[in-house]
Amino acid sequence: MEFKQAQLDNGLKIIAEVNPSAATMAAGFFVRTGSRDETPNVAGVSHFLEHMVFKGTPRRSALQVNLAFDEMGANYNAFTSEENTVYFASVLPEFQADCLDLLGDILRPSLREEDFNMEKGVILEEIAMYEDQPHFRLYDNLMTQHFGPHPLGNVILGTSDSITAMLRDDMKAYFDSRYSPTNVTLVGVGNLDFDALVDQAESLCGSWQKFDANRTAEQTAGTGSKGLIVDPKLARQNIGLMCPAPSGQAEKRFAAQLLATVLGDTTGSRLFYALIETAIADEAQVSYSPMDGAGVFMTSVSTGPERTGEVLKIIDDVFQQFLEEGPTESELQAAKNKIASHATLRGEMPMGRLTSVGFDWVYRQEYVPLEKQIDELFKVTAADLLALAKECNITGGTLLTLGPLEKLPE
């Protein structure tokens, strides 16, 4: 395993974790832009643009892009979050050059009007699809409620109205303000030839003009407000709680990962024993999302509407008790072992390592080998977790419930 890095004159960074014994390689362009970088009139443009990137370039039509990926048997996709848009593919090493040629080409899309109008329909379908999945609705609405006017509250998909009203030129203007090579990192993992990767990136991306595309990442503690979305069509009540957590740059992110695991992993956590083992809820989880200059812990629970008050009381009791005593040594050890196992299993596949290597660089400009990541994790103490839980005020935070319930329990 060897780490390599390079930078083009226009600022585009290239990093790779090279592993000659891997059977495959994965590569991705990590663009530092997402819904937090949007203005309200183009809500959803980052994600819509992600779709349009697959719709062709001066060299390729949309169909040719798709066929080219399929011809090399690539496992490929893209995703958009609040602050990153990532285009990635995993291929056999023999397809390295073809894969790069394609990824590098599509990152300068034509954004043809006809494709734009067709894809609008697909985005509207995607919005409708998530409307039929309550846990996505809960997440979107809770983020908005927690962050309030802060741009991290922007919904990734936008709304049917914002998408319908969007013009092709709005998207082009957004592209021209965000897709600067200084905002792009090319990440490679697995069995790949790094020198060839750099040479090819130079010829594909070297001519991209750089411009200022910074982001002001303002701190926020969140609104701490309480909300209720009444939907009589739903059978279950979806409960979400959100409080601040260490950012993607913070050293405490390892402690944060452990805290989320101890409090709300899907097995063996405090919430698991309090809510799932007792069958008071059918889902209960605490997740940790580190972001640029901010972070959140999100607690999400699905339960019967009539048990909402009881569930809220239990969550509060569980968190309160944790604040009094912190984790036991065995809880902490189990959480470390679970995270280490998970990272190891993912790390055995280049595709599984890609986002870890990529985001370590995007957020902190550092390379952290898997072993070092696990070492850092094992250094965290019970006292660290307790201090973090207090600092983040886990019993406070923003509350939202979604379901048939017509009013929040007292």
Added chain:
Amino acid sequence: MSEEFLTKIFPNGLTLLGQKKDDVSSAAMTLLVNCGSVYDPSALAGSSSVAAEWLFRGAGDRDSRALNDAMDALGCQHDINARSAHLQMSAALLGRNFSEALDIYADILLRPRLEDETFGPSRDLVVQDLASLEDEPARKCNIMLREKFFPYPLARCSYGCEETLAAMTPAAVRNHIQAHLVPDGVILAVAGKFDWDAICEQVENRLGGWARQAPQRPALTPQAGGVTHIQKDSSQTHIALAYKSVVCRDEDYYPARIAEAVLSRGMGSRLFTEVREKRGLCYHVSASYTALKDYAGIFVYAGTRPDIAQQTLDVTVSELRRLAEGIEAEEITRAKTQLRSSLIMQGESTSARAGTMASDWYHLGHLRSMEDLSQKLQAVTEQEIMDYLRQYPAENFTILTIGPEPLDTSKIEQAGGEVA
């Protein structure tokens, strides 16, 4: 892709399968036990899902909490699900912790506590899973389609129904589980970093004395088939349909997989191109080959806004049928490259390897190397694909839709009565 398989069949009928990968530090396991939903007595429908919850609530010397904590302390990622024929348990962790995890599983198989006081919560979780399904129409649509497509009760919804769940007693479910937790037909597949001799010895010591009679399979009734619409004021209309395909051990399995890839693998595939890319009718459209041991089908799903749902259904069905009119050589080449590459990628995951080994053993009665599978796929000719498509045309659909309005399926020939 050099692969070496290790196999040991114990006198009580348990089969142990292994594939070593020395360049990894993980070990993954898939364990199949003949206690799937097909064996649930009608009056106890849902008991296999209850079993999936209940079995982990204490075994041997450990109570529920101790068992869970022991798995967590090993950093063991684990899952258990009621499938059609089996309870499927899977686990993945660092190879050095594998034998300790295997001991816990031996306890779960041989000495599950199944206590009265842990029954209630186990059942209640399944009751809630069933209730949650109402809020997830896409998932419900696919589960209901499987139930209607396969001869009953092969793919009955594993959550059962409200009435059977409410009426269940701990004693009835306990008896059912104990009658079905038998070594005969059990498949235990391990992939990754492990010591084969040590595992053989451990299985011999812990599970070698396990001996009970294999249960009888219930009689099947023909598939319900037909067209079902479930009225729901959902944002999308959810469309699922299925038609017959070949089983895994059939010679036509390989052409069937190529045809499936041409139809739905990758964004350049027929369905994605025609339904989504050219017409913008949906976000998700896909077709996938789904097989039980003796029955198989191509399962198609599309989620689409109600006003264009009819068009989505019509375009989708016409694409399914157009396949039999001919396939371009490039489409076949692409499909073969995709399948070869996907096999190699699966080979990098110990969990995927363990799962595939267990499944191959169950479906085929032997293991199939990735290399062998890859070669067989590469050797498929256009003629063989066309022959397969003529023999298994996109006809006699079982259709299930969930949405505000039913769709017009009169132009689509329907199945009914006959066994799939």
